Amino acid sequence: MAVVTVDFDGTLFQGNSFKVMFQAAQKDFNIKQWAVVGAGVIKAAVNGILKGKNAFRISFFKAFAKSFKGKSETEMDEFFRKLVDIGREDIHQGLVKKIQEHQEQGDEIIVLSGALHPFLKAFTREVNLQVHIISTELQYDQNGICTGEIGTVINGDEKVNKVRKWINDENNITGSVEVWAYADSLSDFPLFQFANHPIVVNPDEAMKKLAEKYNWPIFKSA
Template sequence: MRVITVDFDGTLYQGNSFKVMFDVAKKQYGAKQWAVVGFGTLKALGKLVTSGKEPAKHMFFRSFVKSFKGKSKSELEGFFYALANGDLERVNRPLVEKVKQHIENGDKVVILSGALNPFLTAFREAVGLEDADIIGSELFYDENNIAIGKMGDIVNGDKKAEKVQEWLKNRGLTVDDVTLWAYADSESDGPLLDMVDYPFVVNPDEDMEKLAQQKGWPVFGS
């Protein structure tokens, strides 16, 4: 059995999902929600100074999720649909076609990302990858399907490798029982790329290209 994991930001999608999120929010948000986002942005800037880029990004992400508080699940599905369909020209079409080929060959495909699950679900449908599973960051709702403004673990770095192992365990499998592939773009994806049998680097920046050369990881499309 072959399991193919595919990252989203920078891999399947080669734009900036935060920018698209802002663009959609401009059309849908009111003053109260922008106040939440603005306060979170200030906190994230402080975290950038004290802790660095990655913790700052995570804080901003969680702050943005706070702005969803009080929205129904159906309202947010509309938001994420607009988000997923808002910048499709930046979709990595050659990789999407490669992933479709994996599915046609009987491989199990998993879209693996720190992005929120409802966003990944909308994106999966927008690009015709409905048969792929999703491992993303969970958005929490109450018993009435109203967002509470909180999310689960951000699936990034070591967490990606952990989540893949958890996904396999839930199916009675281990990494030794399957042939694992991974398409990813970031240095933070290193633990995942180290774990799989067939790692592929997608759209690397200069630092990632150097790491790929050191590790002997092939670059998709080159």
């Protein structure tokens, strides 16, 4: 069987999830929420300078998660549905079609991303994709109220760990498994090395050079 993993930011979604989160927040957030986000974004910027892009991403998501504290799961789903409305034009329709072709062949599809889970849930519903989602989780208490915390950010080596766990532990799949990986960035290098079929999507110049070095194909829509 085949397990097909698809990255979100820069891959299935060609826009910038940070940008659409800000746009949605401009309409929905109150002063208190903006104060929380503002302080977090400053911290994220500092972490980005000192520790790199991934540190910025983690700090950014933590800042937004804190602003969601006290919101119900229903309220969160509604907020992230608005993100989909804002970013609809950036959906990679060519890749959506390719995913559908994989599904027609009986392949299992996993949208695998560091993006927040409610965004991916709303996004895949919008493009009518019935897929598994492995992503960064917002944390809720026993009453379904957001705690303002997030789980492990699914990025880099953690993507490989999660796919291995999904195959071996959660689904107990035996026999030969062919792993495909559609992704766009240098942070996906561990996943590309792990996959039998690494496919580079929307690469920047650095990623193009890496693809050339390892003879990884670059996905091009028909």
